[in-house]
Amino acid sequence: MDFNDVTAADVRRLGQICPERVSTGESVLDQHAQDESGHPPVRPEVVVWPTAAAEVCEVVGLAAERRIPVTAWGAGSSLEGNPIPVRNGIVVDFSQMDRLVELRPESFQADVEPGLSYKDLNARLRHEGLFFPPDPGAAATLGGMIANNASGVRTVRYRATKDNVLGLQVVLADGSLIHTGTCAHKSSSGYDLTRLLVGSEGTLGLVVGATLKLSALPAEASAAVVSFGTIQQVAAAVFQIMRGGLAPAAMELLDQATMGVVVPDAGLDLAVRPTAFLEFHSGSAAAVDESVAVAREICEAEGAVAFCSGLGAEARNRIWEARYAAYEALRREHPGWRPLILDTAVPLGAYTELVAFAAERMARTDLPGYLFGHAGDGNLHIVCFTPPGDDRAWQQIQDANADLVRRAIDLHGTATGEHGVGLGKRRFMDHEHGSSLAWMRRIKQAFDPLGILNPDKIL
């Protein structure tokens, strides 16, 4: 695709659409050039901050008329270069569209703008006894979570963002605004544009509003921290807990290296060993206690060396905060080093095999790697670091990443469980999707014939 540069006249027109909310300042462009991944920064030519859907329509209409790329920006917390404006152009920063528009607790629903963070939303929902379950951990905005179909530690029970969105307001590539879905909790009415657009990473349209499905906060919750001798034992215990139908609300795996950073960083009083974090939710304390007791039996049968349960709400929160902060803690451990984050998911029955392969493959590099993941979903992450400017090390880690992603796909899994395709996973799309990739391209062509929406992503 050929695109035009942003001209001074374009900037003036953008300033008419978003008065005093447009910038070409160097520091602003730098702030919108890179997400939290290790992909190289690329600056947009201009940034705008709309305050209403109608303004987004006008901005995209201008971009279509002038054939200029448009990329949406949430919190910049994504991990595969998803919002890096690699073809420059306009970045639409949604930080000034961050309202909770309407809360309907009686229907378990909230209408939100895309710039609202899920943490802020959940803080406001707490007194209603409700929450929006997907929890990627970062300072993510709901718009960004919708774009990437984000998930997190509670997805094993409450599913991903896609499963918790009922409808969208979306600005399409011609500048028109559509509403998708309804507020009914189920529907068989026509093609499911909502779920087509969730996870499309801003390549089919810009989300300017969403109707979210909320869940009741559990009456009872209980967490356990389980230490094992090896990471393979953790994976085996996870598998047996899922196979037993215990339906945990969270089930995380962390290797010894990760625990070695997370435990001191968060000041936790836990053993530095391969570990499982478990959580169970229920309407009754008896049910939660029973689940914990069964989980304990399973873990001990798989070789657990310590099982710490009965943690109060404060202790649970500290553990989850530490888990959420793991990536930042690991980055602080290697200041200035370039990170690469593996993100694959496989069927549950293949998880132990993937974990074993990953541990063995990483050991063949001489670089630091930290293995953890949302094990109950079959989702595995490894955070690796390479020294600044060390191209040989970077290549080494890229090769290991590629081997792991290909193995996950060959185990009938996916190249990305939750971080999206962005820039980093495009090269695996052929392997994963085969001939169906051509039909994704047809959809892109039907929705964005000029290719102006977040170009060079996914496809």
Next chain:
Amino acid sequence: MDFNDVTAADVRRLGQICPERVSTGESVLDQHAQDESGHPPVRPEVVVWPTAAAEVCEVVGLAAERRIPVTAWGAGSSLEGNPIPVRNGIVVDFSQMDRLVELRPESFQADVEPGLSYKDLNARLRHEGLFFPPDPGAAATLGGMIANNASGVRTVRYRATKDNVLGLQVVLADGSLIHTGTCAHKSSSGYDLTRLLVGSEGTLGLVVGATLKLSALPAEASAAVVSFGTIQQVAAAVFQIMRGGLAPAAMELLDQATMGVVVPDAGLDLAVRPTAFLEFHSGSAAAVDESVAVAREICEAEGAVAFCSGLGAEARNRIWEARYAAYEALRREHPGWRPLILDTAVPLGAYTELVAFAAERMARTDLPGYLFGHAGDGNLHIVCFTPPGDDRAWQQIQDANADLVRRAIDLHGTATGEHGVGLGKRRFMDHEHGSSLAWMRRIKQAFDPLGILNPDKIL
């Protein structure tokens, strides 16, 4: 769209693709002319019974070359005319593609062919402690359930078909075969073709295989039958149970007229009153008992006159069989009369309003109407009957249906909660989807430019 008739040469070619599995016999054509709805029958010109995906590719390839309509056929149990071949052409009957191809209990997954019925699948899964939760009740095939995004009584907890399908094998309008999705339980990899195709009613492709997500059979289950004075009280109790976060596995509403047919038909020992059927699933008996106790308190506060719980497995099964058989029992009550089945869903907070409006609106007709529904999902059905040949009565009931569907849409609900658009709901698509309908048309155009796949449905 202009289509060609099926010629004798076409029938010969179909016979080469599916040897001895092609028919133009009158009775065969009649059997494939009508589903369980009241929509008028239309016969195809020829029926084929493929036994493998490759044969379906060839059949669709021939149809594309000759510009002949192709419509998939499962059990013919749908309720909106979804598989009626209104433009004639070829019907592809999947009854000879009914294998359980592979069961992977360790990953909670099964690969199936489209002609397998969900009841047969569940009978074979039982000894593994697993089940496929969507349960439309009829003799539905999995292919038909996928086409319509079917749901049923357990959808309030386990969600609809769409949420329990991981991947598909689909023959597209050019005769090519694609695989969508993966076997991982979550993915953020590219556009979600699986969920676009589920619920597309055979208008974008023919499903020739699916990977299903299975659930663990609950360790403990308990049901309750609650009688009320009015249907509005039932709706209010349903709302309070959901709002209380009790997470029932089923929550059905039946009005007095429906109970008046269902109870004697199934020989149940229950009061003929407005009724709620409830079921709770859990890993522990204590948790189930607690849920039932809380539900009882709520129901009594809303005016329940009887609360019958502690039903054993046999009693529960009889109640659910009676509920599943309600439509057939109602048809037997009005032999030869033409049925119309309302199917709408609204947000939970609007359900009591919809039920009140429905009861009032039906009372303004002088025709028999039976109101029931998957209340926990906000899904309402009314089965109405008109005497044979009575066009005035049919118009009267169509008008009532249209008023109810429009009211549901205005309450931010949907024209169809689970039966699909088919023929009966097309006229409401503009009202429900507005400008997003044009983008559904673009998808149809991208996938089926000749319009040969199940023409004149949905759009």
